[in-house]
Amino acid sequence: MAGVMIVEDDATLRELLRESLERRNYTVITASNGREALIKFRPSVVDLVITDLLMPEEDGLMVIMKIREMKPSIRCIAISGGGKAGPGSYLLMASKLGADHVISKPFLPSELVKKVKEMIG
Amino acid sequence: MAVRGKKERKTTSAGGQGHDGSRRAAAQLAEMAGGIAHDLNTVITTIYGFSEQALESAGEQSGTATHIRKIISAADRVKMLTARLLSLSRRAADEKVTVRVTDILSDTIEFVKPSIPPGIKIIRKISAPEATIETIPVQLFRIFLNLIMNAVQAIEKKKGNIEITVDGPVNNKGNRPGKNDSFLLIRITDTGKGMDGPTIEKMFEPYFTKGSEQGTGLGLTVVNDALKDMGGTITVRSAQGHGTTVDMIIPHATFGAVSEKD
Numbered sequence: 141m142a143g144v145m146i147v148e149d150d151a152t153l154r155e156l157l158r159e160s161l162e163r164r165n166y167t168v169i170t171a172s173n174g175r176e177a178l179i180k181f182r183p184s185v186v187d188l189v190i191t192d193l194l195m196p197e198e199d200g201l202m203v204i205m206k207i208r209e210m211k212p213s214i215r216c217i218a219i220s221g222g223g224k225a226g227p228g229s230y231l232l233m234a235s236k237l238g239a240d241h242v243i244s245k246p247f248l249p250s251e252l253v254k255k256v257k258e259m260i261g
Numbered sequence: 262m263a264v265r266g267k268k269e270r271k272t273t274s275a276g277g278q279g280h281d282g283s284r285r286a287a288a289q290l291a292e293m294a295g296g297i298a299h300d301l302n303t304v305i306t307t308i309y310g311f312s313e314q315a316l317e318s319a320g321e322q323s324g325t326a327t328h329i330r331k332i333i334s335a336a337d338r339v340k341m342l343t344a345r346l347l348s349l350s351r352r353a354a355d356e357k358v359t360v361r362v363t364d365i366l367s368d369t370i371e372f373v374k375p376s377i378p379p380g381i382k383i384i385r386k387i388s389a390p391e392a393t394i395e396t397i398p399v400q401l402f403r404i405f406l407n408l409i410m411n412a413v414q415a416i417e418k419k420k421g422n423i424e425i426t427v428d429g430p431v432n433n434k435g436n437r438p439g440k441n442d443s444f445l446l447i448r449i450t451d452t453g454k455g456m457d458g459p460t461i462e463k464m465f466e467p468y469f470t471k472g473s474e475q476g477t478g479l480g481l482t483v484v485n486d487a488l489k490d491m492g493g494t495i496t497v498r499s500a501q502g503h504g505t506t507v508d509m510i511i512p513h514a515t516f517g518a519v520s521e522k523d
Contacts, residue, residue: 150303150307152307153303153306153307153310156306156307156310156311156314157310159314160310160314194299199375201375201376202375202376205376205378221298221299221300221301221302221303221306229372229402229403229406232406232407232410233373233376233406233410236410236411236413236414237376237410237413237414244302245299245302245303245305245306246302246303246305246306246309246336246340247306247309248309248310248313249306249309249310249313250313
């Protein structure tokens, strides 16, 4: 069973994404910020990380870089609703720093789940 | 709706580089709108998600499904309104203004620095610290952002240098000037993996990418278009295994001290 980690500081969205993936039989680990993600990450369990970019306590860009150091084969999806600089700038940085796919909020969770299936089966 | 505090990077992208009070107000408005839009976009995503799940449970043909589709349509409308809010708030920040190039460069480096691997050094060689050009500040920010991030990506072993030169006045070939020249040279050189001939030929094509599947590509279409808007030119020198140098030559620069106005 493939494993996915969701890193998202909005509790409602985090639980929605967890439910959407668990219904499709993925093992899901969640974290509410980057620091928690790095503590909870298990290379043997997690095949793909979905991370928001703007979060307290270590942002998504650091998560992508550090998790890739721990497991170079990890797949990463970065999501962003933008902020002061607009989602485009953050997503550009994410794709240059190792994200395999980037998604701008708002998005249909079903599209995200479809992408996860394409990436890790 | 409260705008939640998030760890945020400094940026000038809202056009706050002028010293005029109304430009500062426009920059603050764009910043606030960005924060609100970020939170709204997250909420819209949860509305979409729970609506999709409800639609699945109710069955596509049920009476409930009709109501759920109306919820989704309403969320689509909020999405458009959010985009419009952002666009309106940024309109004032999209005017051409006189900007000091090194200010935008510093802001961009501040923005990217937390994300750059510690082994990559950014070295500034500034011979024209007071050089100014007329441009939309966020356009210049995007140019620097694209080129610096391309350089970071090219330095695959995570140890290397990115050298950024700001020099002028130069002539239209980037060399020390003859009479009346007022071109500015911005050069970004990296010690990354370099590019082969076919890649260099295609690099300005839209959607061309050598990186991730997303197709954000090398971003050079964005850079090229922004430079054309300034009347500038870009040339790229690169060889596989020997790094890359990008030269941008921008006309009508001024090189005196900037007078501060409030």
